[in-house]
Amino acid sequence: MxxxxxxxxxxxxxxxxxxxxxxxxxxxxxxxxxxxxxxxxxxxxxxxxxxxxxxxxxxxxxxxxxxITDISVDTTKKPYILTLIGVNGGGKTTTVAKLAFFLKSSGFSVDIAACDTFRAAATEQLSAFAERLNCNIFKSNSPRDPASVAFEALQSSKSDVLIVDTAGRLQNNVNLMNELAKIYRVMKKIDESAPHLTILVIDATVGQNAVDQVREFTKFGQVSGIIVSKMDGGAKGGTIVRIADEFKLPIFGVGVGESVESFERFSVNKFLKDLME
Ligand SMILES: Nc1nc2c(ncn2[C@@H]2O[C@H](COP(=O)(O)OP(=O)(O)OP(=O)(O)O)[C@@H](O)[C@H]2O)c(=O)[nH]1
Ligand SMILES: [Mg+2]
Structure with missing residues (x-):
């Protein structure tokens, strides 16, 4: 950096x-x-x-x-449900694939729910990942209420983990935030404790706006922690420290590239290394 x-x-x-x-x-x-x-x-x-x-x-x-926190799957909850949220283009869908790869490599079976139902391309993007990763995917072939996809996925998934992708939403768009709340309500009908982790994906390269995103999404009340995407993309770093200092949210990992393998634990040493060189 x-x-x-x-x-x-x-x-x-x-x-x-x-x-x-x-x-x-x-x-x-x-x-x-x-x-x-x-x-x-x-x-x-x-x-x-x-x-x-x-x-x-x-x-x-x-x-x-x-x-710095590892994602620890509670196998007494089957499926253990991870929901990824965040603004448009932040890296949610890619992070779903990265987490699926990471958790599969750790020995868990993983299903995916494509709850970004607005764009056909979104489901296609996730289907391609699911195929490569050999994961079950729950999706809808026509634009539909994302909550109904979530409901079906929860009802049918037999895997250890279910990762739920959601549509990108601006943190200040009330309708879209209500839609997210609906997805949560519907999940809770099946499992009161669902989703077990809500991960806010933050793009490391966006600067100050990332702080506003965290502020608004945490008002939604469900954020368990963050994953910082695009750490390979010329991020200046200050934003991450600010977010950490202000919100004290667990950091579940970082994205360091576009491939499914490029998810890793946040290394404080690596982050600070350049400073000490
Ligand atoms: N270099 C780099 N690119 C990334 C990383 N994560 C995601 N991307 C790229 O960022 C772009 C957006 O990623 P998506 O995963 O589609 O983002 P999204 O949040 O699902 O976007 P929407 O569904 O449109 O809201 C894609 O081109 C990804 O390949 C990362 O860690 N590093
Ligand atoms: Mg997406």
Missing amino acids: LFFKKLRSAISQFIGRDTHKWDELEDILIEADFGAEFASKMINRIKYEKDLLTALTSVLRNILTPL
């Missing part, structure tokens, strides 16, 4: 520590998507430390580390 190099060079020039330089550092943090408020909070936290770079790294590490 490029911003770290910039950050490192800015910090190494910090000899005089005059006010002007603090402003400069604040600007660099803001540019790296940390946001003004968080940048100034961080500077206040490291200001009086002797080794700024170590202090900053340690602040970031302490924010991120407690949130």
Whole structure:
């Protein structure tokens, strides 16, 4: 991540520590998507430390580390239901496939429910993944109420895990958020505890808007944690730390490419490595 190099060079020039330089550092943090408020909070936290770079790294590490969480499938709940939500194009469908691959590789049987019923292309995209991964897919061949696909999938799935894809929705679109609530109500008719995990997929490259997305989706009230997609795509990184600091949501993993294999645990060390190099 490029911003770290910039950050490192800015910090190494910090000899005089005059006010002007603090402003400069604040600007660099803001540019790296940390946001003004968080940048100034961080500077206040490291200001009086002797080794700024170590202090900053340690602040970031302490924010991120407690949130790194593995997806643990509860096999007493069969299927264990994961629902992926998020804005358009964030990486939900690809992440469904990545999780299916990941969980299958861990020995679980996985079914998929295609609850993005608006676009035929969405179901096709997921069907192609399901075929490659050899997973059962529940879908509808005509545009239909996504809640009915969810209902059928829950009724019929015999696998350990059911991963539910949903349509992209802007966090401020009330109708679409109501539709999501309906999918949840319908699932709960079959299993009161469903869905067992609701994962918000956040595109690492969108900057400040990602913070707003998390704020609005958490108002929906069901978010168990996040997966950060497109970490390979030139993300500046600050957004992730901000989201972690503000919402303290578990981070279930990251997407590092378009292939089904490119899901991994969030590595705080890797994230911070460039800073320390
Ligand atoms: N480089 C990279 N591209 C990704 C990653 N995850 C998803 N993409 C790409 O981002 C684009 C959108 O991904 P989708 O999975 O279709 O996103 P979505 O949230 O399902 O989109 P909608 O269904 O339209 O809301 C596709 O071209 C994906 O291949 C990732 O981790 N890295
Ligand atoms: Mg999709």
